[in-house]
Amino acid sequence: MNAVISSLDRNYRLCDTRITDSEIILYITSTLEKLCCPYCETMTGRVHSYHTREIQDLPISDRKTILIVTTRKMKCINPECRHSTFAERHPFVNPNAQKTNRLIERILKTSSEMSSVCSSRLLKNENIIIGKSSICTLLKKNTSDRR
Numbered sequence: 001m002n003a004v005i006s007s008l009d010r011n012y013r014l015c016d017t018r019i020t021d022s023e024i025i026l027y028i029t030s031t032l033e034k035l036c037c038p039y040c041e042t043m044t045g046r047v048h049s050y051h052t053r054e055i056q057d058l059p060i061s062d063r064k065t066i067l068i069v070t071t072r073k074m075k076c077i078n079p080e081c082r083h084s085t086f087a088e089r090h091p092f093v094n095p096n097a098q099k100t101n102r103l104i105e106r107i108l109k110t111s112s113e114m115s116s117v118c119s120s121r122l123l124k125n126e127n128i129i130i131g132k133s134s135i136c137t138l139l140k141k142n143t144s145d146r147r
């Protein structure tokens with residue numbers, strides 16, 4: 001499982017694993033002590049609070065795979081910065097997304113070759129759970145990003 005996490009990003013480590021008949025749940029956390037404020041680019045190690053994000057990743061051994069990612073809310077130490085806090089960003093997922101970038105790539109690749117109804121069904125067989133309408137939204141977003 002450590003290899004799965006290092007292939008995601010080398011600055012993350014696996015804290016715990018839970019395996020059921022249908023799911024693999026990996027608890028991961030960043031090893032970086034300091035993060036860069038996205039607004040003023042000052043490095044800070046002051047943590048305001050912690051929460052977790054639940055993010056679906058590529059299936060492992062045909063099981064639906066969920067990452068539980070520790071996410072920090074950091075305090076910016078720059079008194080001139082207009083933002084006192086900021087949320088930790090993870091390089092493998094967009095700020096508000098619930099799926100990793102590599103999972104989204106897989107979904108887009110599958111759905112580029114068939115209808116969203118078929119791809120939703122096919123992906124479900126691979127234990128990638130996504131509805132037909134979410135596929136349509138992803139496809140639309142991806143087309144507009146490329147323009």
Ligand SMILES: [Zn+2]
Nearest residue numbers: 037040076081
């Ligand atoms: Zn700042």
